[in-house]
Amino acid sequence: MSEPPMRDAMVLKAQRFVNSVYGSRTGTTVEESGEADWATMYALTRALQYELGITPLSDNFGPGTLSTLAAKFPKLDQDTVPSPDFCRIIQAGLYCKGYDGSDLDGTYGARVQAAVTKLKTDIGVEKAFPGSDLTPKVFKALLTMDAYVITGSGSDQVRDVQRWLNGRYVDRQDYFVVACDGQSSAATFKGLLLGIQYELGMADGTANGNFGPGTQSGLKSHPVKQGDQSVWVSLFSAGMVLNRRPVALSDSFESPLAAAVRAFQAFVALPSTGDGDFSTWASLLASFGDQSRQGQACDGIVQITPARAATLKAAGIKYVGRYLTNPSGKSLPEKAIQPGELQTITENGLRCFPIYQTTGDDVSDFDYAAGRTAGYAAVNAALDHGFKNGTRIFFSVDFDAVDDQITESILPHFKGINEAMADSGNPYEIGVYGSRDVCARVGGAGYSTASFLADMSPGFVGNAGHQLPDDWAYDQFVIRTLGSDDAQLASIDINIASGRDTGQGSFNRPRPAVPDVALDRSYLPSLRSDLSRYMQSIGYADAGGIGTDAKLYSNSQAVDAIQDQDELITQLSNTYTMRKALIQTAVYWAMRDYSLADQAVDQKVVGYHLSGSGTVKDSHTGIAEISGTDAIQAWNHCIGWGYTTGKHLDAGKDADIWSVWQRLNKDNAFTVRTVALIHLWDLRGRPGGWLPPGDRVTTPRTMRLGLAEFEITELLRRYRAWDPDQEAQTHQSMAVYQLFEKYNSIARNA
Known part of the structure; x- marks a missing residue:
């Protein structure tokens, strides 16, 4: 039998049937597209519930629907189907699954019987449910979008496991038919875990498909090794198959299986014994594996002091993950690498791998422009800390991104990181932190060279059913507290290290947070080029445009106008302890817009x-x-606080508005000075400059050279508080800030 067709006349007939007969009864209609989809399956489920007298109706074929169906119709056949329309629900489901449902005639005839028999064979339950009658669990399987034939990159070996699990455990209360499509899915892994729990003797209602303490304890008593023959070997070999190892389902532990186990153990950094011990079972069944393992790496949010370094060494840790920046100016004060910390790490024989993360815990944090910003910001921060060329920076995706989010947001984000890194001369390698699916897809797109796995979350959609990526470097698998008193590291993440990344054990001299200096004009060609590439990548041509949206200032004009005011910008920066890039970015973006x-x-x-x-x-x-x-308001505010001197003007008086407006329009030096004063005004919460309720970013601290990235973002957002596109433009302008900061930092550290 082939896969269900994308468009099919009989599927269309099924959709018209469920709409015409049940649409008004269930309040659900579907698009009559001729394509099988979840909407159609939900409509058929509601139709079945209607026939069973279940209220309220639901898209979910849950325990209530299953128990009612089992009580009323433990077997459906030509003698027990209660009505033609009831039979047509079955026939419609068969159509949508790609089976012959006859002519939607409401008769459980020979063709329907043959189709049901074939369905049960494909599912693997032909022995558990012999004959052509339709049993409740098979009916439930019928009304899903699961396939029971090979699809896509599915394998026969995985399908054999899926059919075996269905056939052996379908009679158990909480086991439901899994797809037989040859894909190693989360549902299939749950089916395997349920099978293990049943073989361990767990009762219905206790077995839940989770790799919990009871399951782990039981498996420790069921190691398997070469020469064994049992259902435990079948379950173990099934785990190997689902992890895409080159073996087949078997109840005999023979030498080819032992060889494959040794290769798997070496891959996941376990001793290569070839035996199916608990640690190997755990690595096959759960993303976090055996959490009693010794980890060689860690990552955390506290400073590594000499005492803490000694604690790590005593625990067998060699590699320490630390953050390049701190997203907050107030909380987690030690999250970012602290002054002198890398020297402490080096002196104690440890190595450090850098992590870049602002928030990264929501899909809204990821897109192409944010990736460009992250790339530039990470390079600037890594240089500040003294990381040498060739270091790999791990960029964080700290949430459970699903496939569509990875495609639409995460991959463009990492494309932006790659282009920013290329613009910077590729000083550093790019790594990715995230779920197995995120890491595999980012690496598969060529956007990263190693993966740092967020494997402590087995329930992540991006972990469940996904194998460890081939390029894994660090596998985050447990949280521990190490040491005590001043040497304690509380709730630190422990990682397995593969050796693909070893961090850095020596560093360049850190770049100190010194005041900004004049920008050498020799940097201008490179600055113009970097800005041009970035602005073009987000849709801004170097010059021109169409109609009223045509821009009046080119990239070069904007850079030159800023450089003409460099002496003043430098002075303002030093006077107000304000990074030049804050002023430069505000002016550049305004001119380009x-x-x-x-x-x-x-x-x-x-x-x-x-x-x-x-x-x-x-x-x-x-x-x-x-x-x-x-x-006027910014000057009045800053005069009042003693930041500058001058005469208070009236923002409600036409003459004062006109006087100041003319200076802004013609006097670039006055305008630049006003930019700095607006930033100071914004810092104290200008009217209209506050964040919406519930926003994650807090009010910035006092002006300083070491503002956190979110504080910089907030100041740039407040600067454009008048602009209806402020959020989008602030988001895009952060990369501009990092580019100016790139050249300012070179100048001040020359």
Whole structure:
């Protein structure tokens, strides 16, 4: 039997049937597309529940539906099907599964009987449920989108395991038919775990398919080795098959299986004995494996002091994962690498592998522009700490991303990281931290060279049913507390190390957080080039555009205008302990975003004040797109706090708005100075500059050279508080900040 067709006249007939007969009864209709889908299966499930008298109706073929069906119709055949429409539900399900459901005639005839018999054979339950009658669990299997033939990259060996599990355990209360598509799915692994629990003697209702303490304890009493022959060998070989090892399901432990076990053990960093001991069972069945193993690596959020280094060495740790930056200025004060820490690590014979993470715990944190920002930021931070060329930085995906999210967000994000790294001259290798699925797909796309697995979460969709990627470097498998008193590391993540990455054991001199200096004009060609590549990658041509959206300033004009004010920007930076990049980014983005439409609004302001025409008295103008009203408020605020001197003006008075507006429009030095004052004003929460309720980012601290990345993001967001596109533009402008910071840091550390 072939796979169900994508479009099929009989599937269309089934959809029309369920709509016409049950649509008004169940409140559910489906698109009549001729394509089998979950919506159609849900509609058929509701139709069955209607026939069984179940209320309320549900898309879920759950325990209530199954128990009611079993009580009323333990076997459905030509004599027990209660009505033609009831039979048509069965026939419609067969159509959608690619089987011959006859002519939707409501008769459980020979063709339906043959199809049901074939279905049970494909599922592997022909011995458990012989004959052509339809039993409740097979009916449940019928109304799913699971396939019972090989699909895609599925293998015969995996399908043999799936059919064997179904045939052996389908009569147990909590075992439900798994797909027989040859794919190593989470459902198949759960079926295998249920089988193990049943063989351990767990009762129905106790067995749950989880690799919990009871299951682990039981398996420790059931090692298998060469020469054994039992159901335990079958279960063990099934685990090897589902992990895509080159073996077949067998109840005899022979030499080919032992050889494959040794290769698997070497791959997952276990002793290569060839025996099926508990540690090997655990690595086959759960992402975290045997959590009593000795780990050679760790990662954590506290500083490695000499005392803590001694604790790690005593625990057998060689490699320490530490964070390049701290996403918060207030919480977890030691999350980022601390001054002198890398020297401590080196002096104690340990090695460090760097991790880059801001939040990374939600899909909204990931896209191409964020990847470019992450790449530039990680390079800047790694250079600051003194990591040598060739170090691998692990970029974090700290949530359970599903396939669509990986495709639409995670892969573009890592594409951005790669392009940022290339722009920087490829000083560092790129690694990925995340679920097995995330790591495998990022590596498969060529965006990373090694994986750091978040394997402590077996329930992650991206871990369950997924094998350890071939390029794994670190496998995070347990949390432990090591040491005591000042030497304690509480709740630190312990990792298995494969040897594919060994971090760094020596470092360059760290770049200190010194004030900014003048930018040498020799850097400008490279700066222009970096900015041009990035801006083009997010849709900004170097110059021009179409219609009112046409931009008036080119990439080169923006860079040159900023460089013309470099002496002033440097002075402001030093006066206010403010990174130059904050001022440079605000001006650059404003210039690159300034359009013909914006210019037309400026002309309306001129008309209002000079000839009394129109009602537009103010606009965001000049090289930094600042309104007269905002400038007045920022200057008044900073005069009041003693940041600058001058006369308080009235933001409600036309004459004052016009006076300041003209300076913003024509006087670039005044505008640049105002940018710095707006940042200081924003720091204290300008009107309209606060975050929406529930936002993760807190108010920045006082201005300083070492603001955390989220504090910088927040200041740039507040700067554009007037702009309806502020969130998107702030997000994109963070890469611009990192590019300016790249060259500023080179200059101040020359």
